[in-house]
Amino acid sequence: MIGIVVWYAIRYPFERRAKRVRIVSHRRSGLDRLALASALFGLAILPAFYVVTGIPRAADYPARSWAIFVGALMFALAMWIFRRTHKELGRNWSVTLEIRDRHELVCEGPYALIRHPMYTSFLLMGLGQAFLLSNWIAGPAGIVGFVVLFFARADKEERMMLEIFGSRYRDYMGRTKRIIPYLY
Numbered sequence: 001m002i003g004i005v006v007w008y009a010i011r012y013p014f015e016r017r018a019k020r021v022r023i024v025s026h027r028r029s030g031l032d033r034l035a036l037a038s039a040l041f042g043l044a045i046l047p048a049f050y051v052v053t054g055i056p057r058a059a060d061y062p063a064r065s066w067a068i069f070v071g072a073l074m075f076a077l078a079m080w081i082f083r084r085t086h087k088e089l090g091r092n093w094s095v096t097l098e099i100r101d102r103h104e105l106v107c108e109g110p111y112a113l114i115r116h117p118m119y120t121s122f123l124l125m126g127l128g129q130a131f132l133l134s135n136w137i138a139g140p141a142g143i144v145g146f147v148v149l150f151f152a153r154a155d156k157e158e159r160m161m162l163e164i165f166g167s168r169y170r171d172y173m174g175r176t177k178r179i180i181p182y183l184y
């Protein structure tokens with residue numbers, strides 16, 4: 001629950017500011033909306049519902065203190081990366097796939113190593129959630145939400161960036177990985 005509040009506190013100012021920057025091109029689609037909704041459902045709505053109601057109780061298993069410790073650490077790391085990606089993207093940030101007026105290609109900070117550090121933070125949140133919640137449904141739901149969002153989006157986002165930035169993005173792709181530094 002703390003994670004969800006901190007998540008929104010980080011995001012909110014960017015959402016407000018983003019409203020003032022003109023959008024010049026976008027790849028919004030029904031599929032993207034569905035993918036966003038599934039991430040929101042798996043990473044926030046379902047776990048919050050579980051924490052408040054304890055449902056589905058039949059899927060509970062005994063909690064372990066080491067797992068809660070590992071989950072909290074992962075979640076804290078995710079929040080830190082999430083905040084850094086917002087700061088680095090600044091006025092270029094969007095909830096969906098959009099190109100903004102005077103959009104700049106960001107290649108610094110976490111973006112120097114991977115092209116999708118914000119999605120990495122979602123993966124870490126999902127993993128953290130799986131460790132924090134000792135329930136076979138509410139626990140892994142975040143990872144499922146991440147998988148749907150990432151695979152519905154990454155290719156399309158990279159194609160959009162290639163169309164807009166051309167060889168600059170191609171070079172950038174050549175020297176970075178997608179979500180795990182040096183690996184993938």
Ligand code: SAH
Nearest residue numbers: 092094096097098104105106116117118119
């Ligand atoms: N995939 C990135 C960004 C997610 S926010 C990440 O996981 O960190 C989505 C928006 O960010 C897209 O609309 C796109 O316009 C913008 N974006 C993605 N990568 C970018 C980059 N390297 N520089 C500038 N904007 C970028």
